[in-house]
Amino acid sequence: xxxNDTPRQSTESTATNENTRRxxxxxxxxSASPIELSxxxxxxxxxxxxxxxxxxxxxxxxxAAADGIENFQNLTVSSDNRIVNExxxxxxxxxxxxxxxxxxxxTRYLRGKTPTQIVDMLTDEDAGWYPRVIRVxxxxxxxxEHPMGHTGxxxxxxxxxxxxxxxxxxxxMRPPQPVAFTEEQLEDYLExxxxxxxxxxxxxxxxxxxxxxxxxxxxxxxxxxxxxxENHLPYDSEYTNYWAYNSHEMFGPEEPGSWGYVDQVFINxxxxxxxxxxxxxxxxxxxxPYAYENWTVNQELLDEVLLFWDVVAERxxxxxxxxxxxxxxxxxxxxxxxxxxxxAFKQKPLWDTFVDEFMGPIIEKIREYQSDRxxxxxxxxxxxxxxxxxxxxxxxxxxxxxxxTWHNYAGxxxxxxxxxxxxxxxQSPEAVEAETGEALEEPYLPVDDHPDxxxxxxxxxxxxxxxxxxxxxxxxxxxxEFGWINDPDVSHWLRGTTxxxxxxxxxxxxxxxxxxxxxxxxxxxxCADVRWLPKMFEYPAAPEEGDLDLVxxxxxxxxxxxxxxxxxxxxxxxxLIGGENSGVYLKQQLEAHKDDDVPFETGPIDDTIxxxxxxxxxxxxxxxxxxxxxxxxxxxxxxxxxxxxxxDEGVQENPDAFDFDQDGSVSFADVLELLNRL
Numbered sequence: 001x002x003x004n005d006t007p008r009q010s011t012e013s014t015a016t017n018e019n020t021r022r023x024x025x026x027x028x029x030x031s032a033s034p035i036e037l038s039x040x041x042x043x044x045x046x047x048x049x050x051x052x053x054x055x056x057x058x059x060x061x062x063x064a065a066a067d068g069i070e071n072f073q074n075l076t077v078s079s080d081n082r083i084v085n086e087x088x089x090x091x092x093x094x095x096x097x098x099x100x101x102x103x104x105x106x107t108r109y110l111r112g113k114t115p116t117q118i119v120d121m122l123t124d125e126d127a128g129w130y131p132r133v134i135r136v137x138x139x140x141x142x143x144x145e146h147p148m149g150h151t152g153x154x155x156x157x158x159x160x161x162x163x164x165x166x167x168x169x170x171x172x173m174r175p176p177q178p179v180a181f182t183e184e185q186l187e188d189y190l191e192x193x194x195x196x197x198x199x200x201x202x203x204x205x206x207x208x209x210x211x212x213x214x215x216x217x218x219x220x221x222x223x224x225x226x227x228x229x230e231n232h233l234p235y236d237s238e239y240t241n242y243w244a245y246n247s248h249e250m251f252g253p254e255e256p257g258s259w260g261y262v263d264q265v266f267i268n269x270x271x272x273x274x275x276x277x278x279x280x281x282x283x284x285x286x287x288x289p290y291a292y293e294n295w296t297v298n299q300e301l302l303d304e305v306l307l308f309w310d311v312v313a314e315r316x317x318x319x320x321x322x323x324x325x326x327x328x329x330x331x332x333x334x335x336x337x338x339x340x341x342x343x344a345f346k347q348k349p350l351w352d353t354f355v356d357e358f359m360g361p362i363i364e365k366i367r368e369y370q371s372d373r374x375x376x377x378x379x380x381x382x383x384x385x386x387x388x389x390x391x392x393x394x395x396x397x398x399x400x401x402x403x404x405t406w407h408n409y410a411g412x413x414x415x416x417x418x419x420x421x422x423x424x425x426x427q428s429p430e431a432v433e434a435e436t437g438e439a440l441e442e443p444y445l446p447v448d449d450h451p452d453x454x455x456x457x458x459x460x461x462x463x464x465x466x467x468x469x470x471x472x473x474x475x476x477x478x479x480x481e482f483g484w485i486n487d488p489d490v491s492h493w494l495r496g497t498t499x500x501x502x503x504x505x506x507x508x509x510x511x512x513x514x515x516x517x518x519x520x521x522x523x524x525x526x527c528a529d530v531r532w533l534p535k536m537f538e539y540p541a542a543p544e545e546g547d548l549d550l551v552x553x554x555x556x557x558x559x560x561x562x563x564x565x566x567x568x569x570x571x572x573x574x575x576l577i578g579g580e581n582s583g584v585y586l587k588q589q590l591e592a593h594k595d596d597d598v599p600f601e602t603g604p605i606d607d608t609i610x611x612x613x614x615x616x617x618x619x620x621x622x623x624x625x626x627x628x629x630x631x632x633x634x635x636x637x638x639x640x641x642x643x644x645x646x647x648d649e650g651v652q653e654n655p656d657a658f659d660f661d662q663d664g665s666v667s668f669a670d671v672l673e674l675l676n677r678l
Contacts, residue, residue, distance in 0.1 A: 071205050071601055072320035075374045077401045081520050083374055083476050089599035093207065093478065093522035094590055095133035096122055096536075099529045100213065102142040102193040106555045109565035111530055112539045112572035115193070116200045116621040121574070122528055123204035128587060130594035134206050135480055135524045136197055137213035137328065138312075140304065143189045144181035145556035147174070175216040175241045178304035186311050199623060202321045209376065209480065209524065210322055212308055214301075215329035216241035235298075243298050243330045243358055243380065244350070248291035259333040259350055262291055263343070292346045295333070295353040302358060309365045317369035325376040325405065325480060326362045330354070334381025335388045339469060344391070351388040354380055355397045363399050374401045376478045383407040383481070386471035393474040403476040403522075406468060408511070409494045409534070410484040410502040414467040418510050422467025472520040479515060483526040484508055485534035486580040494534045502534075503580035512589055519597050525586045530574055536583035537574040541566035609657060611650035614641055616657070625657045626674055639675045646671065 073085040082090045098104070101115035108114045113121070122129050141148065181189075201208035235245035235257035242257035251262060305327060316322040335351055337343035359377060366375065377394065379386055383405050394402040414420050471477060484507045485494060494502070501507055515521050526532075530539040543564055551557040566572075578584035609616050609625060616625035619634065628638040628645075642658065645651060646666070651658050655666045660673035 072202075072207065073600055074320070074372065075207075075323065076372065077374055077403060077476055081472055081474065081476050083403060083478075083522065085599050087599070090519050090597050091132075091599060092519050092593075092597035093133045093524065094593055095131040095135060095206070095209075095524045096528045096586070096590075097135045097137065097211075097481065097524060097526045098122070098197075099527065099532050100137045100139045100142045101197045102189055103139070103148075103555070105193050107531075107563060108570060109567050110542055110563055112542065112567040112570070112574060114570060114621065115197045117571040118528060119197060119200045119204060120621070121571075123201075123206055128591055130590045131206055132594075132598055133209060133323070133522075133524060134201055135209040135211050135325070136194070136201075137211045138189070138194060138308070139213045140178075140180035141176045143186055144176055145185075145554070146176035146180060147553040148555065174238050177238065177241070178298070178300040179307060180304060183307060183311060186308065190312065190315060196622060198316065198319065198322060200621065202319065207321050207323055208319075209325050210312060210316060211325040211328055211480070212305060212312075213328040214241070214305070215382065216331055240332070241298075241301065242332045243301060244295045244333055244353060245298070246291055246294055246333070247296040248294040250291055251294075257333050259292075259347060260336065262333075263346065293349040295350050297353065297358045302361065305362050306365050309362060313366045313369040323374060323376060324366055324370065325378070326359065326366060327378050328480075329382045329407065330358070330378055330380045331382055332380075335379065335385050336381055336466075337385075337387070339387045339390045344387070347388070348391050350380070351391060355392065355394065360397065360399070363394075363402075372401070374403050374476075375399075376403050376405050376480060378405045384412060384466045386477070387469045389471045389474040390469070395474070403478045404471060404474075405478050405480045406471070407481040408466075408479065409482060410507040411494060412466055415501065415507060415511070418506075420467055420511060420514050422469045468521075472518060477521045479521065479523040481526045482511065482523065483534040483536075483582050485577075485582065487534075490533055504582075504585055505580070508582060508585050516593070525582065534582060536577055536581075536586060538577055539566075539572065539574050541572070609650050609654050611648050612641070612645045614645075616650075618657070623656065624660055625654075626660070626677060628674075634674075635678065636675075639671060639678070642674055643668075643671045 073087075075083055075085060075091060078084045078088060078090075083093065085091055098115070098118050104111060104113070104115045104118065119134060121127075122131055122134060140146070198208050198210070233240050233256055234254050235242045236253045240257065245251070245253050245257040246255070246259075246262050247253075248262075255261070309324075309326065313324065316324075333350060335347050335354075337347060363375060363377070379388065384407055386404055386406055389404065394404075408415060408420060414422055468477060483494065484502045484504075486503045490502075512523070515523050525536070527535060528537065529535050530537045530542060548564070549562075551559075551562070555563065576583040576587065611628060614628060615630040617627040617630050617632070618625050619627050619632070626634045626638060628641045631637075642651075646668070651666060658666050658670055660670040660677070663669070
């Protein structure tokens with residue numbers, strides 16, 4: 001593990017002053033750079049150092065040397081549904097998620113690490129880390145500097161709070177409504193926060209998943225008595241962010257956008273119309289055209305996603321190690337239920353709308369820039385249910401090189417039965433209880449006052465509503481989120497709802513054992529952090545998230561000095577969580593499988609640069625080699641060495657490493673800029 005990116009000062013008081021100075025300077029906005037404000041003073045200083053007599057030479061244009069590109073191969077999908085390299089050999093991705101880089105940067109003194117320091121830690125083979133891919137969420141709320149956002153409140157069924165009562169609880173946040181950021185904000189986000197992480201992944205020899213991390217779990221239904229679907233608020237509520245709504249005359253934007261809600265309304269309002277068990281074909285469904293055919297996409301949300309990929313796909317399309325995940329979790333309306341039967345017929349029009357009118361345009365936008373690499377595509381229902389691929393997969397829709405993402409946590413239905421492949425037929429609640437010895441708990445039972453709708457035609461059919469269901473027969477599967485934590489204070493969706501769920505023996509071991517059975521399934525665990533749950537690390541010095549006092553519930557509105565900063569001297573040590581939790585076991589699994597289905601050389605790239613007799617270093621991880629002499633510190637000797645060797649081959653072939661003033665070239669101005677940094 002890289003314990004320090006910057007050298008410590010010789011005395012405690014000097015270290016304290018330096019930490020304070022560095023922290024203040026790090027927080028200065030780009031728009032008010034002290035470098036620009038002190039240019040004349042810098043020139044005077046340079047003259048005093050004997051450097052200003054130099055003429056400003058012509059800049060050295062170009063891009064950084066592409067060290068290690070040969071380590072990465074273009075990944076596509078084979079005819080037998082495997083992710084393969086250029087020689088057709090199977091590559092099973094195994095890796096880890098990190099948090100949004102801008103969020104980490106803003107909270108680095110709270111968390112104890114910068115984004116690139118997290119990547120360095122996770123790719124330190126000397127410390128036993130062997131991920132082959134790192135997934136990097138890009139969150140709209142961070143791009144546009146909105147309140148943090150959560151995947152939903154912690155609450156107990158039967159004790160739900162009204163949406164009107166959530167304002168004072170920062171854990172129950174509204175999602176930023178689309179479009180949540182401008183193109184200018186996105187460009188700044190990428191250049192300042194995201195680019196360094198993408199580059200560091202390349203330097204460390206791991207693939208990087210660029211994940212557009214949009215999701216939202218809407219609020220509970222408020223004062224209404226709950227049924228057992230969760231999607232009770234209107235499509236256009238400030239608490240929701242549906243990807244589509246039902247435009248049938250019975251519904252529309254002001255009604256809940258969930259397919260389950262639509263199904264419930266039809267059951268509750270059409271007694272005797274035929275929605276009973278035993279329907280086996282579309283012809284048995286009365287009233288065509290019926291409401292299930294009337295889906296309209298959220299155009300504002302689609303516009304936001306297209307804006308993101310129009311910029312991001314072009315930016316990273318030619319990076320050999322970058323993979324794209326177009327949309328983290330399309331939420332409601334979800335695709336739930338078995339592969340066959342009544343509810344399958346009812347949901348097919350919703351799936352067609354998603355493929356043709358929502359995800360299709362996103363894929364096409366990405367393919368404008370990157371046409372021949374695997375895409376990791378999420379599906380409705382928080383990526384928990386993939387049975388719609390049996391009705392019509394992305395190949396049928398004309399899209400090649402698609403892997404489908406699937407997400408699972410310890411609290412999901414299939415996790416309660418350790419049945420993640422979902423290789424059994426749907427059973428009634430009574431049959432499940434007879435098989436497992438445990439009764440199904442709420443909210444998985446159908447509504448009590450409609451006993452005739454408890455099997456084939458009831459909408460949710462919980463134990464057939466998730467799992468892989470042999471989806472890998474259609475596309476490779478990338479499990480880009482899964483995890484567990486044995487903590488009773490964590491949401492039951494992540495922890496598990498039954499005794500023992502959310503532990504290593506009850507969830508972690510059997511889950512990974514199943515996933516490792518099939519080389520068509522890759523996995524990327526959640527989450528290498530000390531704050532995002534279920535977390536793999538602890539940083540005991542930091543306060544819990546719920547204990548923070550933030551302005552407008554927002555890290556970006558809160559002055560830096562008001563964000564707790566237990567780590568003054570970055571990076572600080574994190575503790576990998578062991579026992580029945582995920583951290584230690586996931587690390588062990590990455591090491592155990594480090595060479596399994598990995599058909600090419602991996603590992604950190606040799607980025608050594610030679611300048612004269614020196615080997616410069618990048619002590620801060622920002623891509624700039626300001627320790628020109630390579631002696632572990634930056635001082636006037638580095639300025640002199642840079643000046644003397646500015647025409648050296650090591651500088652000319654790596655201009656990005658020495659472009660200190662970020663003007664796209666290397667010249668004497670960069671010598672002065674390095675001096676100014678002192």
